[in-house]
Amino acid sequence: MNKTREPLVHISRRDTLPWYKAWGIRAAAIAAALVVCAVITTLLTGENPIEVYAAMIDGNFGTSRRIWVLLQNVAMLLIVSLAVTPAFKMRFWNIGGEGQIMMGCLATAACMICLPGVVPNWLLIIIMVIASATAGGIWGLIPAFFKAKWNTNETLFTLMMNYVATQLVAFFIIIWESPKGSGHVGIINADSQIGWFPTIGGNKYMLNVLIVAVITAAMYVYLKYTKHGYEISVVGESERTARYVGIKVERVIMRTMIISGALCGITGLLLVAGTDHTITTTLSASRGFTAVMVSWLAKFSPIFMVFTSLLIEFLGRGASEIATDFGLNEAFGDILTGVILFFIIGCEFFITYRLHFRKSAAHEAKEAAENV
Amino acid sequence: MDSGKIAAVQMRNITKSFGSVMANDRVWLDIYKGEILALLGENGSGKTTLMNMLSGIYYPDAGQIFVDGREVVIRSPKDAFDLGIGMIHQHFKLVDVLTAAENIILGLHGEGKLDMKAVAARVREISGRYGFEVDPNQKVYDMSVSQKQTVEIVKVLYRGADILILDEPTAVLTPQETDKLFAVLRNMRDDGKAIVIITHKLNEVEAISDRVAILRHGHFVGDMPTAQTNAGEMTNMMVGRPVVLNIERPEPKNAEPRLEVSHLTVHDEEGVKKLDDVSFTAYSGEILGVAGISGSGQKELLEAIAGLHRAEGGSITYIEPGTGAREELVGKDPRDISDMGVALSFVPEDRLGMGLVGDMDLSENMMLRSFRRGRGFFTDRKAPHQLAERVVKELAVNTPSIETPVRRLSGGNVQKVLVGREISSAPTVLLTAYAVRGLDINSSYTIYDLINKQKERGVAVVYVGEDLDVLLELSDRILVLCGGKVSGLIPGRGATKRRVGLMMTRLGGGEGDE
Structure with missing residues (x-):
């Protein structure tokens, strides 16, 4: 036997898997992730993993208030993910969601602080909507304009715009600080509640959740059924094809980034006018970056994004819950989150590719016998 | 042996x-x-x-x-x-x-x-x-x-x-x-x-x-x-079955000027001259073959006509059938050209990188040309789907379904989809670049047939090819490019491979030694 050994494994691309098999693989990945997390938990902390998982669920769903906070966080993460998605589908790497949100926050806060008494409340809210969307849209348009005209790198450009936006907010916080010298803006219009979004049924999160639900459906339709959505797909797949069929690529890039930025701006509006009623430099809580992952995990499908943003928020909230419940380091929760994400992202490999293992001699003989 | x-x-x-x-x-x-x-x-x-x-x-x-x-x-x-x-x-x-x-x-x-x-x-x-x-x-x-x-x-x-x-x-x-x-x-x-x-x-x-x-x-x-x-x-x-191997070349009927290119000069992105003072006229009902060593300016010529490449100088004039109205195409982009009502179809060399979107399915690829139709904000999905079904049927495209991404089709079938879409819009000018490159014999003959049918419909066909045997059999006239210049424009009937080959490598083909 002179033969060199056959490789142990070789990889080949799969045909499209039926959906139930693909979901079966994903479910198996999550189950495997939970088992690995359980082992890690037992080995590192000695806690009962079932109790740890129970705490995670309790932290998210334990009380109706917790459920509402979860829903609000999911909604906020979801809207930012939806915002960056058209840009990503166009292969425009908008990682400037953070800055665009901050600009939306800034515009909203400016209206709430400067305009009471000048215009009636209903008009103020309309102005806030327009101002926040415009501010975010401009912040998205700037890198898109440079990309369209001079083909600058949008990744660096949008990233840098984040820092500019954060510094602008920091600057205005000092101007608007209240009480003076505190370094905080405090609750804006705490007594008059001018510019605050109305609560529905006494629940201050309800309106935000509803708005985001509508935007999710709208984004789904926009990407899937409209001429704009089709143009975005073509530009993303191949700019040369787009030019060949007469799509004005520069215009699509700029238009899409205005939409992307404007939605981020609206997120800022929802945060400032809807829930927090103040402005800080950390108000967006890095959602502009987390959204990149959420959007990719959902493969840019607005409907799947509901689930991926829920997953990310669930893991995040669960992690801090077990940190407090079991007196563990906050980092421990992050370890579990990391393991779970690793499995979820890693399983996509098995959905796309198939592994062929080297067959043992006995098995091969058996197969040969069957074939005869 | x-x-x-x-x-x-x-x-x-x-x-x-x-x-x-x-x-x-x-x-x-x-x-x-x-x-x-x-x-x-x-x-x-x-x-x-x-x-x-x-x-x-x-x-x-x-x-x-x-x-x-x-x-x-x-x-x-x-x-x-x-x-x-x-x-x-x-x-x-x-x-x-x-x-x-x-x-x-x-x-x-x-x-x-x-x-x-x-x-x-x-x-x-x-x-x-x-x-x-x-x-x-x-x-x-x-x-x-x-x-x-x-x-x-x-x-x-x-x-x-x-x-x-x-x-x-x-x-x-x-x-x-x-x-x-x-x-x-x-x-x-x-x-x-x-x-x-x-x-x-x-x-x-x-x-x-x-x-x-x-x-x-x-x-x-x-x-x-x-x-x-x-x-x-x-x-x-x-x-796997008998095939007849010959290319028909019907005599052009009612040939009239359709596209006049004069003194066209085109540079590439680096400013290198790719076309130098190129002039010719393409007639309706005729196949104008374009021969040349690869990179002699064929690509730039077609892209300039289609509005995808900027011309430094010269003019490209489209002459409308019937009315004889003249439209200047230089300085227009593909959108302007189609808005002007110029029915120009282009089968580019790079099928999956330019003509089609590989990850989109057949019906979505049909939409590329038609999606702007209609006033509404939404796309019409039905018409392209029907067109895709028709192309699959008429051109015998071998595909698992209309919903298959075109990237998964074989080269010949990809080309059938592209050509099928381009001729479905009833063009008056059809530009094709290396329409049969990489295609097997059977698919190639299907494509020659389709091109001939367009010619009989009265379309002015510009056929850029690399297989001289085919060019000589298919074209009514042959434009030979050499280093971006017109080396000669000769009748296809009676042209020899040797003559065209020489013209490809030397301006005018060095008539002296013929």
Whole structure:
């Protein structure tokens, strides 16, 4: 036997898997992730993993208030993910969601602080909507304009715009600080509640959740059924094809980034006018970056994004819950989150590719016998 | 044939599938020393896949490979090199800024100090032995396509390959260059090397090969000495049924000027002149063939007409049928041109990179041309879907469904989808670039047929091609480009390959020595 050994494994691309098999693989990945997390938990902390998982669920769903906070966080993460998605589908790497949100926050806060008494409340809210969307849209348009005209790198450009936006907010916080010298803006219009979004049924999160639900459906339709959505797909797949069929690529890039930025701006509006009623430099809580992952995990499908943003928020909230419940380091929760994400992202490999293992001699003989 | 042939490679029961597609199904193939084997088959018949398994790019699902009678496992291109197997791919893999010699030794592990002089000497020695013309110190970016190919071949020989595989080597060469390549291949054969050449051109198979092996739908159909077969038989074996091999050329009817190009000058992105003072007129009901060595400005010519490439000077005038109204196309983009009502269709060279979107399905690709129709904000999905169904039916596109991404179709079917879409809009001008490149005989003839039908409908067809035999048979007139200039505009009927070949390499073809 002179033969060199056959490789142990070789990889080949799969045909499209039926959906139930693909979901079966994903479910198996999550189950495997939970088992690995359980082992890690037992080995590192000695806690009962079932109790740890129970705490995670309790932290998210334990009380109706917790459920509402979860829903609000999911909604906020979801809207930012939806915002960056058209840009990503166009292969425009908008990682400037953070800055665009901050600009939306800034515009909203400016209206709430400067305009009471000048215009009636209903008009103020309309102005806030327009101002926040415009501010975010401009912040998205700037890198898109440079990309369209001079083909600058949008990744660096949008990233840098984040820092500019954060510094602008920091600057205005000092101007608007209240009480003076505190370094905080405090609750804006705490007594008059001018510019605050109305609560529905006494629940201050309800309106935000509803708005985001509508935007999710709208984004789904926009990407899937409209001429704009089709143009975005073509530009993303191949700019040369787009030019060949007469799509004005520069215009699509700029238009899409205005939409992307404007939605981020609206997120800022929802945060400032809807829930927090103040402005800080950390108000967006890095959602502009987390959204990149959420959007990719959902493969840019607005409907799947509901689930991926829920997953990310669930893991995040669960992690801090077990940190407090079991007196563990906050980092421990992050370890579990990391393991779970690793499995979820890693399983996509098995959905796309198939592994062929080297067959043992006995098995091969058996197969040969069957074939005869 | 003598029975004393020594097998260099024996492939036994080689099977390879991609998803549900069986690219190779229990294929047997023998490759002998001192013999040139032509591997024939339609697109998607598994020729390239089979050779890729020999050169270590793919790994077979099942089957055995013997080299010099010994069973081997080829896991990587390096394994293949160690066994003396070298493959020259269709797309060259050279570093532009390096010299020939530097490219040749790239990736080799030498002992001690690198001695470029010795490398150059050895390159010259190999070149001399087989009759190559290569300057080891020339930079790749200064080379013509055929010189680059020569470097690829020398690279493989330098590594000591005894078994050479060439994937469609003549697709990019002029007739004169092809003759030179064939002379070199014969020298290598006489030196005892085993050579496999993948090609679609049957006249070349007859000219160069000693034996042909034919694949069809991933199966090995048969092999025989080239001398004992003919083009008709080979085609029938490839296709699996008798095929008539001739291209019709009806006389143009009611020819009237449709497109006037005058003094057109075009630069590329780096400011290099690609078209220099080009003038011609394309008539309705006529096929105007465009010949030239690749990179002589054909691409820029079509793209300038289609509004995809800026013209530095000159004019392109469209003359409307019926009214005779004249429209200037220079300075317009594709959108403007279609808004002006100019029914211009363009089948570009780069099918999946420009003509179609690979990841979109057939129906979405049909939409590319029509999605802007209608006033609404939403796209109409029904009409493109119906068009896709019609194209699939009328052009016999082999696809699992309308919802299949076009990337998954074979080359011929991709082209049918593209051509089908482009002619569905009832054009008055049809531009085609290398419409049959990489297509098998059967698909090629389908495309020639479609183009001829457009001509009979009164369309002005501009056909950029590389296969001179076809150009000479299909075109009513032939425009020959040489280095971006018009080298000649001659009637297709009665033109000879030699004459066009000379015009491609020298302005005017050096009429003196005709």
